[in-house]
Amino acid sequence: MPKAPKTETTSGVVPFDLPVELALARPVTEVPPEAPGRWFEPKVDGWRCCLRTGRDARLFSRHGTDLSQAFSDIVAAAAGLPDAVLDGELLAVRPDGTLAFGLLQTRAGGRGPRPREGFQTQIAAFDLLAEGSRDLRALPLGERRAGLLAVLPAGGAIWPLPTTDSPDQAKGWFGSLGGGIEGCVVKSSARPYRGGHRSDWLKYRVKDSVSAVILGITPAATPASQSAVLGLPGSDGRLRAVGVSLPLPAALRAHLATRLRPTGRGLAELPGTVGGLPGSAPVRYQPVEPTTVVDIEVDAGQQEYGRYRHRPRVLRLRADLEANDLAPR
Template sequence: MPESPGWTLEPKWDGWRCQIHTATRRMWSRHGTDLSSAFSDVADAAAGLPDAVLDGELVAVLTDGSGVAFDRLQTRAGRRRPPRRGADFTVHVALFDVLAVGDTDWRPRPYTERRIELLRLLESSPPTLRAVPTTEDREQALQWVGALVGVEGLVGKRTGAPYAAGLASGWVKWRERHTAEAVVIGVTGATPAAQALVLGRRTGGRMRAVGVSLPLAQPVRLAVAPLLYAAGEEMRELPGTVGGLPGADPVYFWPVKPEVVVEIEVDQPRLEFGRYRHRPRVRRVRGDLSPELVDEGQ
């Protein structure tokens, strides 16, 4: 996490990155998906702002005040009609940059100038459209993580840098990590360097796959390999979504007896749709735990 002068820190929200064109009521995801119809309520709210192109994060805020829910955004995806009534969440946008105002390209200007312009554009914005807070104080930024609902980490940006897309942005992201336990139910990967574990949790008396780990570090691979025993002579198949990749190809793996518990590092403490959204990192073998102690509600 940056600590030197010339950097500012912003909260990293648990949502979908989006670009909003206020004058035309158009919205796009970071992958170019048109979100204008699915999130027409947001597009309509943004239409009340001056003509600009804004960068931000869509966040689903639960109406009962309990927090945010990343999975609720998926219920809007693919809809080609206005949001349905009676939903248990409201979509907000945490805005953090301005790319253009009218016909003027603001991307070459330094971050500090773009920030001032963003605040000006949002002076009379509705409650669902707000600028993210910023600070150059590392301790203050760390207090946002966990204290502000929906904040999963921080983003560091150079105050004098222009806006650039993708990896060229120079942004530094820091995400809070959590640890959990899972049972090893399979192994995948064609080479030692690519080997990963299929992870499971017991639900309703049955062992269910909840994710596929990142490739194992060599010390972890050497520690876990002697403990695993084959549970069949044929490979099995998992849907790509279990690996946290919607639309991905199936994952083929060799099943093993569910006897080994490992400690994993995850960026979300709870499962989504019965699996981890991002691939966990295996930290170590937990020889002190038995599989019966690892369940979905852990």
């Protein structure tokens, strides 16, 4: 879907142009301890979004893509709320209440709700950026939170994410909703809202997983044996190969087949240390345009030559991320 241009909203009520730059959290490896003014929110497994509520309701992805048509059910629910701008996570919720990240992708390409699609879309909102014509981003988070609770009614498809000042309670959320709570986000109740990496938010993920870019696909005797060459940005921002995945699952191969674009060059080669232990045979692969991001499950550390000790497992496609979203490692 094309990205929406930054133009003024039609009613003139919202005090800034949409879409707006959203705050980003910095990954941490441990849950921070309890501290005055510090609170914790569950990290829910969805697509980050910006939602304008009220009569001119619109839904945007983190990158500014207009999702209003694809998620017209959310837009309809938002139209009944006061004029405001919310930051939150777009969720696919199964009938049993568990979250299903992959089902969000079925709406890609502008498809709206379909009969018997087997899930409901919801928004877990965690910040209020504007209310009516007031820009609230300079206010402390505690005040924005109070406004958020006042704007959102109970029991709707758009609901406020819970918070706690107890790290132990936050850890109790981990793994709930069918594994849809994958960690927590840590914030200061006294801080204003700052877009991008200027935010002081911290993000802890329980699973030892990271997002990586697919740099190429290894040739194989059968499709079931195909693996992905994975890359991460280094300290200079350039992508570097960090591992070769385990064979890709069939369902994931089907998704990737429509997204991966060969570079047109012939087979490339990497040192064997990228795909195995020192002394392993070189890794040959077909390079692809480095635009497709996936989540991978990895071991906790890396060898000093900059690759994963064991072959990562590709968990899923991240259609909501771009290669330049990945932080240097």
